[in-house]
Amino acid sequence: MLFRAATFVAVWLVPLLIAAAIIGSLRMRVNLFDRFIEGAREGFAISVRLIPYLVAMLVAISLFQESGAMEILARGLAPLLERLKIPAEVLPLAVMRPLSGSASLAIGVDIMSRQGADTLIGRIASTMIGSTETTLYILTVYFGAVGVYRSRHALPTGLLADLGGFVAAVVVCRLIFG
Amino acid sequence: MIGYLWAALILLSFLTAAMRGDMAVITPAIFSAAESGVKVAFGLIGTMTFWLGIMKLLESSGIIKLLNRALRPLARLLFPKVPEEGPAMDAILMNLSTNILGLGNAATPFGIKAMEEMQKLNPHGRTASDEMCTFLALNTSSITLVPTTVMALRASAGAANPADILGSTVLATLCSTLVALLMDRLLRKKVKR
Numbered sequence: 001m002l003f004r005a006a007t008f009v010a011v012w013l014v015p016l017l018i019a020a021a022i023i024g025s026l027r028m029r030v031n032l033f034d035r036f037i038e039g040a041r042e043g044f045a046i047s048v049r050l051i052p053y054l055v056a057m058l059v060a061i062s063l064f065q066e067s068g069a070m071e072i073l074a075r076g077l078a079p080l081l082e083r084l085k086i087p088a089e090v091l092p093l094a095v096m097r098p099l100s101g102s103a104s105l106a107i108g109v110d111i112m113s114r115q116g117a118d119t120l121i122g123r124i125a126s127t128m129i130g131s132t133e134t135t136l137y138i139l140t141v142y143f144g145a146v147g148v149y150r151s152r153h154a155l156p157t158g159l160l161a162d163l164g165g166f167v168a169a170v171v172v173c174r175l176i177f178g
Numbered sequence: 179m180i181g182y183l184w185a186a187l188i189l190l191s192f193l194t195a196a197m198r199g200d201m202a203v204i205t206p207a208i209f210s211a212a213e214s215g216v217k218v219a220f221g222l223i224g225t226m227t228f229w230l231g232i233m234k235l236l237e238s239s240g241i242i243k244l245l246n247r248a249l250r251p252l253a254r255l256l257f258p259k260v261p262e263e264g265p266a267m268d269a270i271l272m273n274l275s276t277n278i279l280g281l282g283n284a285a286t287p288f289g290i291k292a293m294e295e296m297q298k299l300n301p302h303g304r305t306a307s308d309e310m311c312t313f314l315a316l317n318t319s320s321i322t323l324v325p326t327t328v329m330a331l332r333a334s335a336g337a338a339n340p341a342d343i344l345g346s347t348v349l350a351t352l353c354s355t356l357v358a359l360l361m362d363r364l365l366r367k368k369v370k371r
Binding site: 017018020021022023024025027028030032035036037038039040041042043044046047048050051054055056057058059060061062063064066067068069072105108109112113116117118122123126127128129130131132133135136138139141142143145146147148149150151152153154155156157158160161162163164165167168169172173176177 | 181183184187188190191192193194195198200203204207208210211212214215216218219220222223224226227228229230231232233234235236237238239240241284286287289290293294296297300304305306310311313314315317318319320322325327328331332334335336337338340342343345346347349350351352353354355356357358361362365366368369
């Protein structure tokens with residue numbers, strides 16, 4: 001029921017938002033098409049400006065994975081994560097989540113196909129993905145777009161928030177499903 | 179900070195590959211990742227272009243004013259230095275509300291727009307302002323209440339009820355966002371501009 005409601009919202013929301021924008025603009029009697037083009041014109045420049053930042057970050061992350069360093073880091077972090085009661089099975093997810101959205105989704109799929117989606121581990125993995133964001137990607141894209149390269153405390157803040165989300169996911173899932 | 183992390187990622191990768199005697203993976207990994215960076219950026223162009231167009235229409239439709247009203251008390255609390263009426267606040271509010279509803283792809287162009295507008299208000303040039311860091315804290319901690327992607331993943335993995343993680347996700351999201359806002363406030367004064 002909830003899932004249906006959520007899917008319904010997800011499917012309808014974008015069209016509704018667009019329809020509201022168009023109908024609202026018609027009611028305000030603005031020059032609809034000119035306004036759209038005026039805004040849309042900025043899209044290309046903003047996207048292209050991202051390329052150097054994306055290339056820099058994706059190369060570094062891919063090297064980290066391909067060289068096997070990611071595996072070593074995951075093994076090194078095991079004792080810490082054990083103390084936080086984060087199960088070893090979701091460890092690669094915890095390491096990858098802040099770095100790459102698509103890679104962490106792939107790891108999530110991997111965990112659920114091995115452990116089952118309806119197991120505690122599967123639910124913890126799902127909750128971890130749902131309650132956190134790809135910190136490094138957002139940082140790169142958002143600061144990159146405006147050319148800010150001294151990000152101050154934004155990175156530690158984002159990583160600690162991810163850690164908070166992971167620990168909360170484990171605790172909450174153990175309470176609800178455990 | 180990102181610079182050090184970047185350097186560490188690359189140098190540690192080289193070191194690991196060298197110790198494992200697997201230096202051959204390095205060069206192809208660089209080329210393919212560099213190419214995918216461009217692909218990701220080009221993949222964004224269409225969505226960015228369309229959403230920035232729609233955003234202009236939302237601006238002129240008066241809907242942003244409605245959203246403003248609903249989220250304003252919270253935004254005023256979090257971004258005291260951003261002018262209440264203006265493109266920066268509009269973009270921040272659009273980003274927050276699309277994020278809350280789980281429209282990640284729609285939220286990114288608004289977020290970038292918000293950063294650009296905040297950069298115009300930023301007296302420190304290349305250094306992030308307090309407001310930018312708070313905005314980043316919100317975005318990097320996830321404020322999504324409807325994790326549509328995860329539910330789709332669970333459905334495809336054969337979950338009996340893919341939405342059964344909605345409750346746990348909302349609670350964990352609240353925790354991660356609270357940690358983010360708390361850390362943002364705590365670290366703000368410790369990190370010099």
